[in-house]
Amino acid sequence: xxxxxxxxxxxxxxxxxxxxxxxxxxxxxxxxxxxxxxxxxxxxxxxxxxxxxxxxxxxxxxxxxxxxxxxxxxxxxxxxxxxxxxxxxxxxxxxxxxxxxxxxxxxxxxxxxxxxxxxxxxxxxxxxxxx
Numbered sequence: 001x002x003x004x005x006x007x008x009x010x011x012x013x014x015x016x017x018x019x020x021x022x023x024x025x026x027x028x029x030x031x032x033x034x035x036x037x038x039x040x041x042x043x044x045x046x047x048x049x050x051x052x053x054x055x056x057x058x059x060x061x062x063x064x065x066x067x068x069x070x071x072x073x074x075x076x077x078x079x080x081x082x083x084x085x086x087x088x089x090x091x092x093x094x095x096x097x098x099x100x101x102x103x104x105x106x107x108x109x110x111x112x113x114x115x116x117x118x119x120x121x122x123x124x125x126x127x128x129x130x131x
Contacts, residue, residue, distance in 0.1 A: 016088060018052040019081045021045050022060065026070055026078045102130050 024034040024045075031042045038045075053060050060074035070078065108119065 014055065015048075015051070016085075018048045018055075019084060021048040022052055023078060023081045023085060025049060025061065025068070026074070030068060 021034065021038070021040075021044075024038055025031060028034040028037055031045050034045055035042045049061065056077075058073055059071055060077055062069040062071060108115070110119065
């Protein structure tokens, strides 16, 4: 089922990998350079680029056997892709940071003497680190 917020009016949703690969191709100036940088095959990059262009209905990069030329709309789209990819990384970092620290309520059941002698010193430092 399509999510209308992502793909309005029955359009196909955009794949973040397509954006990432497109940006890498433009940044590297070639499929070969992007392939080396990302550790994927040139044919995979070419497939993603073709799918992206087909889905958008525009030519982002003019390709010949010897060179790539980013079209004017491709240059603008590249700038927006970079901004989207930065925001995706920020969102991912937010989740990674949240998962790195303990969250929630800590309940401990134990004998009173154990709590007084062993847990009390540990809990004090724990609560200082994770209020």
